Amino acid sequence: xxxxISSVLTGALIMAGGMSISAPAANAAAxxxxxxxxxxxxxGLDPISIVATAGAEGNVKFMVGGVALTxxxxxxxxxxxxxxxxxxxxxxxxxxxxxTATFTxxxxxxxxxxxxxxxxxxxxxxxxxxxxxxxxxxxxxLASGSTGAxxxxxxxxxxxxxxxxxxxxxxxxxxxxxADQGGAVMDSSNTAAAFIEVVGMKDPLKLNYGNHSGxxxxxxxxxxxxxxGKYSTLGVIKFKVTMVAKDQKTAxxxxxxxxxxxVNGKNVYxxxxxxxxxxxxxxxxxxxxxxxxxxxxxxxxxxxxxxQLTLYAVPKA
Numbered sequence: 001x002x003x004x005i006s007s008v009l010t011g012a013l014i015m016a017g018g019m020s021i022s023a024p025a026a027n028a029a030a031x032x033x034x035x036x037x038x039x040x041x042x043x044g045l046d047p048i049s050i051v052a053t054a055g056a057e058g059n060v061k062f063m064v065g066g067v068a069l070t071x072x073x074x075x076x077x078x079x080x081x082x083x084x085x086x087x088x089x090x091x092x093x094x095x096x097x098x099x100t101a102t103f104t105x106x107x108x109x110x111x112x113x114x115x116x117x118x119x120x121x122x123x124x125x126x127x128x129x130x131x132x133x134x135x136x137x138x139x140x141x142l143a144s145g146s147t148g149a150x151x152x153x154x155x156x157x158x159x160x161x162x163x164x165x166x167x168x169x170x171x172x173x174x175x176x177x178x179a180d181q182g183g184a185v186m187d188s189s190n191t192a193a194a195f196i197e198v199v200g201m202k203d204p205l206k207l208n209y210g211n212h213s214g215x216x217x218x219x220x221x222x223x224x225x226x227x228x229g230k231y232s233t234l235g236v237i238k239f240k241v242t243m244v245a246k247d248q249k250t251a252x253x254x255x256x257x258x259x260x261x262x263v264n265g266k267n268v269y270x271x272x273x274x275x276x277x278x279x280x281x282x283x284x285x286x287x288x289x290x291x292x293x294x295x296x297x298x299x300x301x302x303x304x305x306x307x308q309l310t311l312y313a314v315p316k317a
Contacts, residue, residue, distance in 0.1 A: 029112045032056040034103045036116040042124035043094035050087040050099060052077070052116060058105040060085040065098050094125030125302050133179040134186065134297035138241055140309055143169035143221065150314070162309050166224050166232060170309070172196055174207055174218035176243055180295055182252030182283040187216070192244045192294055196220050199238040201231060207241075224311055237309040239301075245294035252283040 032055030041048030052060045054077055062072040072087035091097065099119040105111035141158045150167050164170050174194070176186035184190060187209050194207035205220035212219065224231045231237070261268040261276040268276040301308060 029108070029110060031112045032058075032103065032105065032114055034101075034114040034116050036099060036101050036119045039089070039097070039099050039119050039121040040124075041091075042126075043091055044126075047088035047090045048123070050089050050101075050119075052085045052087075052101050052103070054083040054085070054103050054105075054114070056105050056107065056111045057083050058103055058111070060087075061102045061104075062087040062089070063100045063102075064089070064091075066100070091123045094123045096120065096122050132297035133295045134243055134245060135177050135179070136241060136243060136297055136299040137175045138299055138301075139173050140164075141171045141173060143171050162303075162307055164224065164309075164311050165314055166226070166234065166311055167314065168224055170222040170224065170237075172205070172207070172218075172220045172222065172239075172241070174220075174241055174243070174299075176218070176297070178245055178295065180245065180248065180251060180292065182254070184252070185216075186218075186243060186245065190246050192246045194218055194243045195241075196222075197240045197242070198222060198231065200233050207243075231311070234311050234313060236305070237311055239309070241299040242296070243298075244296050247294045248288055248292040250285050251288055251292055253286050254281060255284045256281050 034052065034054045036050065036052050038049050038051040050062055050072075052062070052075075054060070057077050057079055060072075060075045060077060062069045062075065069087060069089060072089070075085040075087055077083040077085045097120075099121060101116040103114040103116070105113065139160050140162065141160050142164065144158050150165055158171075174196075177183050178186055178190065181190060186194075191209070194209070195204040196207060197204045201222075205222060207218040207220045209218050210216065222231055222237075223229075226232050256279050258277045259280045261278045270276055
């Protein structure tokens, strides 16, 4: 009886305007998750993959430095979760880049547009400087004989390092090969000039080729200190290595030829007793006309700041 009366009263109140019941509100559009990843790679090689992962199906506009990437300005996500869109990015230059993206949902009633996180990447650049037939490798070691505060940190001499103390001698070691000469080692017989330019030093350091404890390579010494003529600027040491090959009248050219096939040093014969041959590669010497101008190669460090050649003050006791 109470239930019937309650229903009647409620109905009467509604009719009299004493109370109102509104229809449920429509659900507001949700903001989907939207995350950008990838973007790491090396300049000049294969395209770099950028990946966008959204919380719904839709289209993605990938951007570098705020500018849309051609061909990636309306990349569709997959139709099932995880909703992924990818962009194959070919950087215009090595170095740092800022990657972002925007998302446009397929179901605009259920989801809103979204903006990705900002992705800071560094496109890798080769350590080698100028593209050249000459490939150069460089490292630096501490000259032997330093004592006291200038002695090697771990009690060893000639240690490869990038950190030095003012007053120490820094030895540059340079190794190089020349593709124009069939990959031949760059030595004093085929090299016209080899030197290092150090920012802050008036004259270049001449590289010398020779026997160093049974190993042959190029060396130059940078004397650091406060005396005149010595390098004394603390911080990163900027330098450039230059190597110039001699002009060539002849060159080694990669070729192929037929040679008897051997297994364990013995000739191989087929089922009919005939000698089996195979094609092998070798370098043949050809005369150059006109003479091949010697290649010029440079090397400048593109290492991260923490790995650059650096000079420090003498530590305080």
